[in-house]
Amino acid sequence: MKKFLEKAIAALLLGALIVSCSTKGKISSADANAWKTADSIRKLIVAPTFKKVDYKITDYGASLDSTVKSTEAIRKAIEACHTNGGGRVIVPKGTFLSGPIHLKSNVNLHLEDGAKILFSRDVNDYKPLVFSRWEGMECMNYSPLIYAYEQENIAITGNGILDGNANNEYWWPWKAKKEYGWKEGIPNQLAAVKILTQQVKDLVPARERIHGDGSYLRPPFIQPYLSKNVLIADVKIINAPFWNINPVLCENVTVRNVKVVTHGPNNDGCDPESCKNVLITGCYFDTGDDCIAIKSGRNEDGRNIARPAENHIIENCEMKDGHGGVVIGSEISGGARNIFAQNLIMDSPNLDRILRLKTSSLRGGIIENVYMRNVEVGTYKEAAILCDMFYEKPGDFLPTIRNISVENLNIKQGGKFGVLINAYKESPVENLRISNSTINGVKIPVQSNYTKGMVFDNVIINGEKVDLEKLDKSVKGEFEKF
Known part of the structure; x- marks a missing residue:
């Protein structure tokens, strides 16, 4: 039964990703399939x-x-x-x-x-x-x-x-x-x-x-x-x-x-x-x-042992102070996949980020299939969503970040950034999808350099709907140290 469920999970995720990558705007249906996968994973955890x-x-x-x-x-x-x-x-x-x-x-x-x-x-x-x-x-x-x-x-x-x-x-x-x-x-x-x-x-x-x-x-x-x-x-x-x-x-x-x-x-x-x-x-x-930090080993230990973090469900939690609410990395050389977070409350001026993916080319590894929904935030300090491939000094192992979905994220008073992405030209953040979300009070709505297939669907930042066509022309990818 357990092997059957694991095969079913793999099939469901593949189907969800095909839908989400090929049908711009139909994010909710794709995410619904992914969350069915989370229900299948839950049955494996006893x-x-x-x-x-x-x-x-x-x-x-x-x-x-x-x-x-x-x-x-x-x-x-x-x-x-x-x-x-x-x-x-x-x-x-x-x-x-x-x-x-x-x-x-x-x-x-x-x-x-x-x-x-x-x-x-x-x-x-x-x-x-x-x-x-x-x-x-x-x-x-x-x-x-x-x-x-x-x-x-x-x-x-x-x-x-x-x-x-x-x-x-x-x-x-x-x-x-x-x-x-x-x-x-x-x-x-x-x-x-x-x-x-x-x-x-x-x-x-x-x-x-x-x-x-x-x-x-x-x-x-x-x-x-x-x-x-x-x-x-x-x-x-x-x-x-x-x-x-x-x-x-x-x-x-x-x-x-x-x-x-x-x-x-x-x-x-x-x-x-x-x-x-x-x-x-x-x-x-x-x-x-970090409040929760999902990891899979540092550098050679992570790559050689090659055991990813997989099939994680985070739900109904409350986060106050911390460097990040839900974090993946930085010791992530073995990779991470099938991470689900839902129904969370976060609120502290000393909470730096809401969702944080941190890695580097010293680490390498693949972070994929990350789903977050239904998150209520009072305030935070730095970035609501952060994908950072330069967390530590560079090396010879380009990291991969792909298939990230955030839905129903509601923030009363944001920090410096709404969305912050710092990636390699050779390895852009792929298929980042944000939908039905509202972020208020941020200084910089979106700062991003290299992405592929990024979708914003009904995302309101500082009272204005984000238009990716305009955003593509205005965001230059200039990064200060953070």
């Missing part, structure tokens, strides 16, 4: 279920004294649950200090109302090093705060709080930015990032890229890796050292009703990376970086 057996961490020695680490007690409870066929590991009301938590198959880590896990600030607790990705590059690094490797049927649920315990004194200064507490003489990540990037370029085997002590690469908060059937639901996540929710090379992932409130460096809300069949629904993001 949250895991668990045995009705509970393992309370206090029964294994967890302490309600928040100065005493309960790492070992939580580990024992998870092991017992896993060994006995699965169930829920219960974190009761109270604050529990812990080092990293490693989930195992058939285990649901469940935080009851009033429960909090406060994570240790001692880097020694995050050893031994584990196999991880850091900004799209594979390496051995400090353990993520919650980690799983090659597991199935895992979950983090409940109305409790996960507190990464990071601030301008711990974890964040490693970014080497003064606004996050860094001062001259404080160690930082800059040298290690260069080393790791070179190791990737030189094709050093991933397990020989040893980081951890002396590298200062902050660990992700939640990183299931090469896992299947993942559920993260209802929890609130605060004070992350780095990216918050970062499933890597996973299949069948549900992120539901999660609240992410954290304003540190690189505090992306949810970054599914090289994942297939992902549902992000009912979530709230107020972040120091």
Whole structure:
């Protein structure tokens, strides 16, 4: 049944794209076919279920004294649950200090109302090093705060709080930015990032890229890796050292009703990376970086592993602060396809963009079949729709951006740009379609250089209907740095 649905999805998308590319103006019918594809994808995404057996961490020695680490007690409870066929590991009301938590198959880590896990600030607790990705590059690094490797049927649920315990004194200064507490003489990540990037370029085997002590690469908060059937639901996540929710090379992932409130460096809300069949629904993001950023690996790692981000549905979410609401990139060398976002609310003067596609010729990769509809925006800062092929320095791998549709986007008070496109002449943005949308209060309605098959259908910007014939003559493709 699953293979049948996947073949049906491919056929439906192909049909939708043929219609949309060949019939100018009939955007809604083409998009309707695409959204039928989203419904087919939804059937492939099924949250895991668990045995009705509970393992309370206090029964294994967890302490309600928040100065005493309960790492070992939580580990024992998870092991017992896993060994006995699965169930829920219960974190009761109270604050529990812990080092990293490693989930195992058939285990649901469940935080009851009033429960909090406060994570240790001692880097020694995050050893031994584990196999991880850091900004799209594979390496051995400090353990993520919650980690799983090659597991199935895992979950983090409940109305409790996960507190990464990071601030301008711990974890964040490693970014080497003064606004996050860094001062001259404080160690930082800059040298290690260069080393790791070179190791990737030189094709050093991933397990020989040893980081951890002396590298200062902050660990992700939640990183299931090469896992299947993942559920993260209802929890609130605060004070992350780095990216918050970062499933890597996973299949069948549900992120539901999660609240992410954290304003540190690189505090992306949810970054599914090289994942297939992902549902992000009912979530709230107020972040120091992108709210949702879909990724597929950086440079050689992304191209050689060649696992695109595909079949993602984002819906019924609210975005406040962030570099972007729905973002694809920049670690996108493996490509992205079949991305659907609908029924979203965004509103903050500190939200830079609504839909952001960011890549470069250093990354390469194909971003295609991206559909967004029914988005209500109060305000934002920079651009409503941004396609940028110059996010990072150039290389030898021209990126491709094609088949992007935005419908029913309504913005009360825009920022600097309505639509901003910066592409290569050799690789224009293809088939960008915007329909039935209103953007008010922007300084520059459209700035674009290289596009092919761009369509605006009933698009009102600053009270005037956009006329592409006039636009083609007036937009010169002059770009300032942004």
